[in-house]
Amino acid sequence: MPEVPRSFVPAAGRDWLLPLYDPLLRLMGVDRIRAILIDQASPQPGDRVLDLGCGTGSLAIQLRALHPEVVVSGLDPDSKALARARRKGDRSGSEIEWHQGYADALPFPDGSFDRVVSSLVFHHLPPDVVRKAIPEIRRVLRPGGMLSVLDFGAAGHGVVSALLSRVASHQHGEEDVAVELLAMMEEADLVEVEVRSASWTLFGELFLTTGKVPRQVA
Ligand SMILES: C[S@@+](CC[C@H](N)C(=O)[O-])C[C@H]1O[C@@H](n2cnc3c(N)ncnc32)[C@H](O)[C@@H]1O
Numbered sequence: 171m172p173e174v175p176r177s178f179v180p181a182a183g184r185d186w187l188l189p190l191y192d193p194l195l196r197l198m199g200v201d202r203i204r205a206i207l208i209d210q211a212s213p214q215p216g217d218r219v220l221d222l223g224c225g226t227g228s229l230a231i232q233l234r235a236l237h238p239e240v241v242v243s244g245l246d247p248d249s250k251a252l253a254r255a256r257r258k259g260d261r262s263g264s265e266i267e268w269h270q271g272y273a274d275a276l277p278f279p280d281g282s283f284d285r286v287v288s289s290l291v292f293h294h295l296p297p298d299v300v301r302k303a304i305p306e307i308r309r310v311l312r313p314g315g316m317l318s319v320l321d322f323g324a325a326g327h328g329v330v331s332a333l334l335s336r337v338a339s340h341q342h343g344e345e346d347v348a349v350e351l352l353a354m355m356e357e358a359d360l361v362e363v364e365v366r367s368a369s370w371t372l373f374g375e376l377f378l379t380t381g382k383v384p385r386q387v388a
Pocket of ligand 1: 225
């Protein structure tokens, strides 16, 4: 039977808004905030790093520019965003492998990566997808590998929050994505699980949630 295509929320909420995505995020100062995520992930020479939900590729390209000795892959379900990522990567001379796929069904063997990084993706994923995605990410990380997620907290109340729900397609309402992630990382037996505030943007506070795969797998 032919596979039924899955739905997903695209980067800018609508396909026709995609050309505005990078300029809007530059305006929000997100490149500077992504650098905080890269700094926290601190990949080592030779490490393999996956940018999960890479969209138009900005984080993967920034990571590769800061760490040219690292092997970077980007994954996203959106072929249009991936086409932009590929063009941007080629223009900047970055060697990055781009893959089409979903966070909860990663097309990689066990232990493929030393780091999985992700920015502004999890608030787009319905809670049941997040619940499946965390063990899947753990599967593709090697023992000692680390997951680092930069994202909004709760959409909450008020005008800015309404904007966050609408413009940023926040799927978790008043539930705090960072707190949900923390609990799900612990459930998936990640260790040294932590959440901290990374920065403020026009649409609210961004958090950095991190966890590691134990070195000795029981
Ligand atoms: C707001 S964009 C963030 C893109 C990029 N990480 C950045 O920092 O600019 C969210 C991305 O999540 C992707 N996405 C949506 N559902 C997904 C899923 N199930 N698995 C992986 N990525 C997904 C979208 O296609 C989109 O590119």
